[in-house]
Amino acid sequence: MRKKTKIVTSPFAYASPWILATAIGMLIGIVIFFAVNNLQREKRIMTESLFNKGQAIIRFIGAGTRASMMMMGSPNTQQFQHLIEQAAGESNIIYIAVANSEGKIVAHSTPTRVGTTFDHPLPGETELPPVGKYQIINVQGTKQKVFEIVAPFKPFMRGGGYFFKRHRQAMLQGEKRPPPHQMEGNPASCQFPPGAGTWLPGENLAIIVGLDMTEQDKIIQQDRFHMLYMSVALLLVAIGGWIALLTAQSYRSSQKTLMNMQAFTDLLISRLPVGIIATNAEGYIQTFNSTAARFTGKPPEQTIGQLQASALPQIQQLFPPEEHVGEVIDREILLPPDSSAPYHLQISSVPITDGQGNTIGKVMLMYDLTEIKKLEAQVRRHDRLVSLGKMAAGVAHEVRNPLSSIKGFATLLGSRFPTASEEGEAARLLIDEVERLNRSITELLTYARPLPLAIAEVEIEPFIEASLKLIQSDAKELGVAVHHEIALKRKQVRLDKDRLNQVLLNLYLNSLQAMEHGGELQVSAHAGTRPGTVEISVRDTGCGIAEDIMERVMDPYFTTKAEGTGLGLAMVYKIIDEHGGTIRIASKKGEGTTVTIILPG
Secondary structure, eight states: OOOOOOOOOOTTTTSOHHHHHHHHHHHHHHHHHHHHHHHHHHHHHHHHHHHHHHHHHHHHHHHHHHHHHHHHSSOOHHHHHHHHHHHTTSTTEEEEEEEETTSBEEEESSGGGTTOBOSSOOOOGGGOOTTOEEEEEEOTTSSOEEEEEEEEOOSSOTTOSHHHHHHHHHHHTTOOOOOHHHHTTOHHHHTSOSSTTSOOTTOOEEEEEEEEOHHHHHHHHHHHHHHHHHHHHHHHHHHHHHHHHHHHHHHHHHHHHHHHHHHHHHHHHHHOSSEEEEEETTSBEEEEOHHHHHHHTOOGGGTTTSBHHHHOGGGGGGSOOGGGTTOOEEEEEEESTTOSSOEEEEEEEEEEEOTTSOEEEEEEEEEEOHHHHHHHHHHHHHHHHHHHHHHHHHHHHHHHHHHHHHHHHHHHHHHTSOTTSHHHHHHHHHHHHHHHHHHHHHHHHHHHSOOOOOEEEEEHHHHHHHHHHTTHHHHHHHTEEEEEEEEOSSSEEEEEHHHHHHHHHHHHHHHHHHOTTOEEEEEEEEEOSSTTEEEEEEEEOSSOOOGGGGGGTTSTTOOSSTTOOSOHHHHHHHHHHHTTOEEEEEEETTTEEEEEEEEEO
8 A cells, every 4th residue: 555645844944044044134134224224315315405494594694684785785783683583483493693703603593692602613614615514413401403504604795796896885985883872782783893884894704503403303213213114024025035935945846856756656656567556535547557557458548547447347356345445355366367378466455545544545456476376387397296206216116127027927928829829919919018118117217317417518500400300201201391590699508419409309299290281390599588598499380289288288197199108298398407497388279389498508
């Protein structure tokens, strides 16, 4: 019974743990890289947005300053202070200030800060690009951060432009600054450089815009969480994809392994010398190997997929019936039953069950016992011959001496009577019978007595030609044509020339006796089917041998001839057996007989 094997394959069975760990580490690194890159990009975009907003405010203040100058004819510090306070009214603007090169505040959105100094250093004039630069300030004592944009404050072009020329013209014409008493009570105006109420062209001022980063920090924090969630999701998806890939690879490998196992099993079953027929639970044939096809005489394409009851009716009775489905059947049969040379088979039919004991099919194993039966027959024949030899030796010893006495008394008795008398005729008849019995005993002793072989290298073609000359006259008298063919590459064969000549002579005489009305005798020598062997075949076109007596033709004293002793083929078998060879007989009634002698090299 074929045992069902379940193959369990882990998805990670075909991946090294180090390769798997490296792949997952690379995935995590890629995800972290993209997450950090996205966060940096978000920060850069928000920074650029705040910086652009600060630059817009600076341009707005510069434009307001120029507009005030157009209306007033010269810069007015009070209006400039008012402009800064109005511009700082937006929600996310913390302060707007103007400071000189020493960091002293000359204008601030909070008027009380005018005249003070910044609590943190500002970039020097040489460090400021024309568009300004930014820095992030942490407010002491709080978690608030300020995005501070610092840029040169030049509301009109230095040394050129319409407003600058007008301002210089007014200075040259002696325009006066407001009297000191007008500047009292106006701290913002008082903090401007000398010549308050006017802009001095050489003054190096910087404008500072502080923006609240609370909303941006919240957005960045949200982006961080969002990016974290996205990274974890992407990582899980990547790991899931990797596992799916490994699972698919494992599945393909398992399928390939199963296909290879199936192909190997099919090849193994097809090449087994045992016939295998397997059916499913419904009785349909699923497996039918070439050996079973040879035994039954039906090709697999005519049986696989068919009901075994209809496809193989000759062995239907060997499958257990439904009421005895678990029963094991062992039986010997001949298949095909109508063949002239059927196979002698040992049939074993067993059920196939699953793990719960349910029958899921049946399997029949067919063992070829043909050669074993032939060997058993040879052993039985050999045993009979051994027994016969022992018996012959005893009989010859016990009978030959009395026969000699009888022959002597019969000779003496015959001498006392005339030859033509009845008594003389009886004495002569008695002497003939004694001599016939003596010849039979001599043949029996010759058959039973083991004689040593004189093995030598013999040239096969002259040997066969010489043996055929012995029966040439008899064959010509019966009208039998004699032919021989030597298809052997080597010229010499090791054998006992006299004993094998006796074998061939016995076979020739049997063939001539089977062709009383003429025919053809063909003798051939060729290489045997087994390496190193030589086959000598004697074929005639005589009456043939009946199938029911084929197995007995080599038994001692078995004969179908009226005057035969039955020791001819028995002697042939004995001599060939002493040479270590075998004999094969093929015959069909009315078509002739072929006897093949197989000798070892």
